[in-house]
Amino acid sequence: MSLMPVAEARARLLDGVAPLGTEQVPLAQANGRVLAEDLAATRTQPPFPASAMDGYAVRLSDLETLPATLEVVGEAPAGHGFAGALAPGQAVRIFTGAPVPEGADAILIQEDARRDGDTVTALERPAPGQFIRPAGLDFRKDEALIHAGARLDYRTLALAAAMNHARLPVRRRPLVAIVATGDELVPPGAEPGPDQIIASNHAGVAALVEDCGGTPLDLGIAPDDQTAIAAKVREALQAGADILVTLGGASVGDHDLVQEVLGGEGMDLAFWKIAMRPGKPLMAGRLGSMKVLGLPGNPVSSLVCALLFLRPLIAAMLGRSPDLFEETAVLGGPVAENDRRQDYLRATLSRHDDGTLVVHPFDRQDSSMLALLAKSGALIVRAPFAPPLHAGTPVPILRL
Numbered sequence: 001m002s003l004m005p006v007a008e009a010r011a012r013l014l015d016g017v018a019p020l021g022t023e024q025v026p027l028a029q030a031n032g033r034v035l036a037e038d039l040a041a042t043r044t045q046p047p048f049p050a051s052a053m054d055g056y057a058v059r060l061s062d063l064e065t066l067p068a069t070l071e072v073v074g075e076a077p078a079g080h081g082f083a084g085a086l087a088p089g090q091a092v093r094i095f096t097g098a099p100v101p102e103g104a105d106a107i108l109i110q111e112d113a114r115r116d117g118d119t120v121t122a123l124e125r126p127a128p129g130q131f132i133r134p135a136g137l138d139f140r141k142d143e144a145l146i147h148a149g150a151r152l153d154y155r156t157l158a159l160a161a162a163m164n165h166a167r168l169p170v171r172r173r174p175l176v177a178i179v180a181t182g183d184e185l186v187p188p189g190a191e192p193g194p195d196q197i198i199a200s201n202h203a204g205v206a207a208l209v210e211d212c213g214g215t216p217l218d219l220g221i222a223p224d225d226q227t228a229i230a231a232k233v234r235e236a237l238q239a240g241a242d243i244l245v246t247l248g249g250a251s252v253g254d255h256d257l258v259q260e261v262l263g264g265e266g267m268d269l270a271f272w273k274i275a276m277r278p279g280k281p282l283m284a285g286r287l288g289s290m291k292v293l294g295l296p297g298n299p300v301s302s303l304v305c306a307l308l309f310l311r312p313l314i315a316a317m318l319g320r321s322p323d324l325f326e327e328t329a330v331l332g333g334p335v336a337e338n339d340r341r342q343d344y345l346r347a348t349l350s351r352h353d354d355g356t357l358v359v360h361p362f363d364r365q366d367s368s369m370l371a372l373l374a375k376s377g378a379l380i381v382r383a384p385f386a387p388p389l390h391a392g393t394p395v396p397i398l399r400l
């Protein structure tokens, strides 16, 4: 049976996905949100030529010969400019952030001055414009400084505040309903029966959804029963989920019912089974306006598929680039020839003494081994039918 290439599956999943709507949030709630529109400055910063140092605003023509003594005619602390212009022979005591009075063309820092009552003596001559921040040094009114699609963080939020935006237009967070399926599963903290295990995929996928800027909606565990699974699907629809993620039951076994149930609920299947390891039984489709992603049950398959498919899907809904950021590292050990599935090998990531990134694949790659995933720093990407490679060869990686 032919399997769909990973890139084609991703393109099908993302086909027709448009960014979600916009909402306005206060600055204090905007951390991690995605900007929906380019943001322009409402003002110029600094709005006036400002002193960058504590000292004296001076006219350089008064400082041709040193030492030069000037009359101190006033004070300009930050927030209170000196009213008036500086005449020849005059100086204004000035502090960092204060408007530089007209007529002044440099700031004499106080370390280079000797104050004596109403006069100050300059011991050094500053360069023209020294320690004066021109108006608009940081940015000018109407300049677009943060662009649509930016994930807001401490830097851009500080900038938005300086631009005098108290509320920001951000994309609505995609709501991602998550349903696990399987009689063998009990939630973390519960007492599993003798043939049961703990459902782990939920916790991982929900965390990834949050990291990507989505809101996870935990719909719990459905037993391997069509009616129970269908009820969860309807719950997701009723909640207005943008994405439904199912965990497990995606393969070919008698108890792998997810696709059948979703088909019965009216899902258009985009694909099922792809040339990827881990993650072969990945399934995707659309149920009304809700995207459906059926992740395989094996824990590592679930999380690697979430990384490679769910993350780009959420990114597209947020108006961000869905592209994965591949880097290059050199192999720390050999890898075998690959078969027809694109392989994502769990590996540790370190650096040689000379700074070269080194990626060291684990020998065993079973898709049930979560502990190895947690230990990994990267996934090595192996194209279908890639030849065997020896240590020292550069390979594409995805950082975890």
Ligand SMILES: Nc1nc2c(c(=O)[nH]1)N[C@H]1C(S)=C(S)[C@@H](COP(=O)(O)OP(=O)(O)OC[C@H]3O[C@@H](n4cnc5c(N)ncnc54)[C@H](O)[C@@H]3O)O[C@H]1N2
Residues within 6 Å of the ligand: 180, 181, 182, 184, 185, 197, 198, 199, 200, 201, 202, 247, 248, 249, 250, 251, 252, 253, 256, 278, 279, 280, 281, 295, 296, 297, 298, 299, 301, 367
């Ligand atoms: N005859 C075949 N058997 C299998 C094939 C195949 O092509 N032919 N594919 C294998 C591959 S590859 C994968 S991956 C798995 C995926 O199957 P399912 O998506 O149907 O997953 P389940 O059978 O439900 O579970 C697989 C495995 O993972 C455990 N699991 C399930 N859900 C969770 C969860 N939420 N948290 C933790 N662990 C979970 C489950 O207990 C099983 O051990 O199918 C292969 N079989």
Ligand code: MOO
Residues within 6 Å of the ligand: 276, 277, 278, 279, 280, 281, 296, 298, 301, 367
């Ligand atoms: O695709 Mo499965 O994820 O190989 O174990």
